[in-house]
Amino acid sequence: MSTEKDEIIEETAENTAESEKKEKKCSKKEKDSKKIAELENALKESEDKYLRMLAEYDNFKKRTQKEKESLYKEGIADSVASLLTVLDNLDRAASVDVEKSDAQSVVDGVNKILEQAKEVFAKMGVEEIAAKGEKFNPELHNAVMHEDNEEYDENVISDVFLKGYKMGDKVIRHSMVKVMN
DSSP: OHHHHHHHHHHHHHHHHHHHHHHHHHHHHHHHHHHHHHHHHHHHHHHHHHHHHHHHHHHHHHHHHHHHHHHHHHHHHHHHHHHHHHHHHHHHHHTSOTTTSOHHHHHHHHHHHHHHHHHHHHHTTEEEOOOTTSBOOTTTEEEEEEEOOTTSOTTEEEEEEEOOEEETTEEEEOEEEEEEO
């Protein structure tokens, strides 16, 4: 009987050990499943966060582009508005009855309009590029003619065919010039 008891005890112990192993396997599987689920949720959250950031960046780019276009249009509108008074005066000068006015008054009027245009450009920061008598600078001047003349120093501008203009450091139009020697 003691052997039977021993066998039953052994069998029960084996069954208990097997049950414990199964429980450990199950609990390990459950732990792994939970960990996988947590990682999947973290991945979904990261993907969602990434997509939101991407959409936010795209909206930022579009908004910035619209602002840039708006500023550009406003700049052009402001420039045109300042030139409208010059245009109005040119219209008046063009509509003068030549038979009723003398040539000197027309020339005086055109000179006033020219001064007005220069003031408008000065307010916008546009200035004439100095050329005649200056040393030739390819960044500011465009040499269209060259002449050898001993009266002038080398690479000195003798004539200006078309005035050049710049705004700050940016050249709007190069001066077209004749260079000596």
